[in-house]
Amino acid sequence: QVQLVESGGGLVQAGGSLRLSCAVSGRTFSTLSMGWFRQAPGKERDFVASITWSGSSTNYPNSVKGRFTVSRDNAKNTVYLQRNSLKPEDTAVYYCAADRIPAFASADLRAYDYWGQGTQVTGSS
Numbered sequence: 001q002v003q004l005v006e007s008g009g010g011l012v013q014a015g016g017s018l019r020l021s022c023a024v025s026g027r028t029f030s031t032l033s034m035g036w037f038r039q040a041p042g043k044e045r046d047f048v049a050s051i052t053w054s055g056s057s058t059n060y061p062n063s064v065k066g067r068f069t070v071s072r073d074n075a076k077n078t079v080y081l082q083r084n085s086l087k088p089e090d091t092a093v094y095y096c097a098a099d100r101i102p103a104f105a106s107a108d109l110r111a112y113d114y115w116g117q118g119t120q121v122t123g124s125s
Helices: none
Strands: 003-007 011-013 018-025 033-039 045-051 066-074 078-083 092-099 118-123
Touching: 003 066, 003 092, 011 066, 018 033, 018 092, 018 118, 033 066, 033 078, 045 092, 078 092
Parallel strands: 011 118
Antiparallel strands: 003 018, 018 078, 033 045, 033 092, 066 078, 092 118
């Protein structure tokens, strides 16, 4: 059984930085591409970042491009989301997800097969 566990959430002031981590178990990590999504209260779950199995290709929406960076460490079975220049509107529950197609960094949440429970990030102004 594949398990994804996010960590690193919390309260961050506007302009601050925070790194989220997602540890994966139950499947060979290098066979998975990984994604990050977020969901604010009352809103749909939105794409934030994704990365292929090797880390050679990443994908971001315009709303976070230049501020967020996704990376992974296959030796540690962990994917990261570095978030800089945080804004209050970045407040959301952040989820990591795993896709069994390793070579494609999808922005579509329907492509992902496994999901974590999420970690809350709250930005203060």
